[in-house]
Amino acid sequence: MRFRDRVVLVTGGGSGIGRATARAFAREGAVVVVAGRGPESLAETVKLIEADGGVATQVTADVTDEGAAARMVAEVVERHGRLDVAFNNAGVVSAGKVGDLDRETWDRVLAVNLTGVWLSMKYEIAQMREQGGGVIVNTSSNLGAHRRQPGLGAYVASKAAVSALTRTAALEYIGEGIRINAISPGPSDTPRSMRPGETEADRAERLKTTNPSGRVATLDEIAAAVLYLASPDAAYAVGTDLVVDGGASA
Ligand code: NAP
Numbered sequence: 543m544r545f546r547d548r549v550v551l552v553t554g555g556g557s558g559i560g561r562a563t564a565r566a567f568a569r570e571g572a573v574v575v576v577a578g579r580g581p582e583s584l585a586e587t588v589k590l591i592e593a594d595g596g597v598a599t600q601v602t603a604d605v606t607d608e609g610a611a612a613r614m615v616a617e618v619v620e621r622h623g624r625l626d627v628a629f630n631n632a633g634v635v636s637a638g639k640v641g642d643l644d645r646e647t648w649d650r651v652l653a654v655n656l657t658g659v660w661l662s663m664k665y666e667i668a669q670m671r672e673q674g675g676g677v678i679v680n681t682s683s684n685l686g687a688h689r690r691q692p693g694l695g696a697y698v699a700s701k702a703a704v705s706a707l708t709r710t711a712a713l714e715y716i717g718e719g720i721r722i723n724a725i726s727p728g729p730s731d732t733p734r735s736m737r738p739g740e741t742e743a744d745r746a747e748r749l750k751t752t753n754p755s756g757r758v759a760t761l762d763e764i765a766a767a768v769l770y771l772a773s774p775d776a777a778y779a780v781g782t783d784l785v786v787d788g789g790a791s792a
Contacts, residue, residue, distance in 0.1 A: 546571030556583030562761030568596030675719030712781030728787020754789030
């Protein structure tokens with residue numbers, strides 16, 4: 543129960559890594575607010591947490607919209623009085639070689655993955671400064687600062703930037719008691735890690751030979767790493783970009 547009564551915000555909390563991590567925080571006693579664009583998927587996460595005996599609510603927010611990012615944080619504070627931990631995890635992926643990407647795709651990937659993390663941090667940091675501290679974990683990726691992959695240029699550029707932004711913010715705010723780190727997952731068990739047209743079985747077959755661990759990460763394995771970074775166990779981890787990718791970028 544490392545997060546008993548801690549107020550935790552999870553963006554992209556309606557599915558995948560965000561949902562699994564929100565559930566893991568709640569299991570350890572946190573009061574969780576999940577955010578995203580789709581109210582139905584957020585409601586499903588809340589239901590799952592409540593069924594586990596946890597406490598959670600939802601807030602609909604598009605993190606690319608500055609007003610929405612500001613309201614998302616304000617809503618958490620209005621409901622719970624503070625914001626102890628923020629997990630900025632909302633993200634999108636889009637395929638396309640650098641020469642083939644259209645402007646709209648490039649702008650959307652950068653807007654969600656990079657600008658969305660920046661806007662979320664901007665308002666989270668303001669609140670955390672006011673309350674005298676807090677913890678932020680951003681979702682980056684092993685594709686970016688750690689390794690590159692042809693056909694994912696916009697995604698890789700956005701995630702490399704998240705890794706750099708995280709480290710810069712960590713240096714800027716640790717003096718005020720705000721501890722900021724990133725998690726860089728490798729292929730994790732969501733549809734996101736499947737290539738176009740691939741089934742789960744195809745992905746499993748591909749990873750047997752292309753990932754040193756020979757498999758996809760379970761969502762609980764990624765959640766465990768996020769909770770570690772967010773917990774007092776990681777009190778001296780500042781500006782870390784924790785790669786959890788089965789060895790893919792070792
Ligand atoms: P996912 O299930 O698609 O989760 C992404 C979440 O982000 C969704 O819940 C989505 O909900 C939300 N989102 C998208 N755009 C948003 C916006 N503009 N504002 C607010 N929320 C938004 O995929 P996932 O695999 O769990 O990915 C989570 C994070 O992990 C992403 O940042 C991804 O890049 C990263 N990652 C994933 C893997 C992997 O293999 N799965 C590996 C490395 C890194 P709505 O559409 O309802 O808004």
